Amino acid sequence: MKALHPTPEQHIQELEKQLEFSQQKAQFFEAVVNVLEKDYGISVKIRQADLRARASNRAHRQLGVPVSRYQPPSLVPGIAYV
Structure with missing residues (x-):
């Protein structure tokens, strides 16, 4: 009993123990990605911009903001940001 x-x-x-297991998983997945890229020509790496977009979309969904209609403040026309 714990x-x-x-x-x-x-x-x-x-x-x-958790760190060692996580490191082993990371090595395994890196090996799988390398085999996919080398042997099959498939690229499965995600660009940083894609990760940021996914995180942003996830945050907006949690807040109830429709992702398709949302524009970040830096992209709203007619507003000057300093």
């Missing part, structure tokens, strides 16, 4: 409040040492050990 203790309700692990000691700091136990917590660190658990975090280290």
Whole structure:
């Protein structure tokens, strides 16, 4: 049975296990991406601009703002931003 409040040492050990597992997953996915690119010519890397757009769209959906009608303030015509 797990203790309700692990000691700091136990917590660190658990975090280290999680970190190792996450690193192994990242290595696996990087290997898969490399095989797809090298052997099949498929590019699956996401550009930073795409990631920002996805995050922005997700935030607007959570706020209830229709994504298709939303324009960031920097793109609103006729308004000068300093």
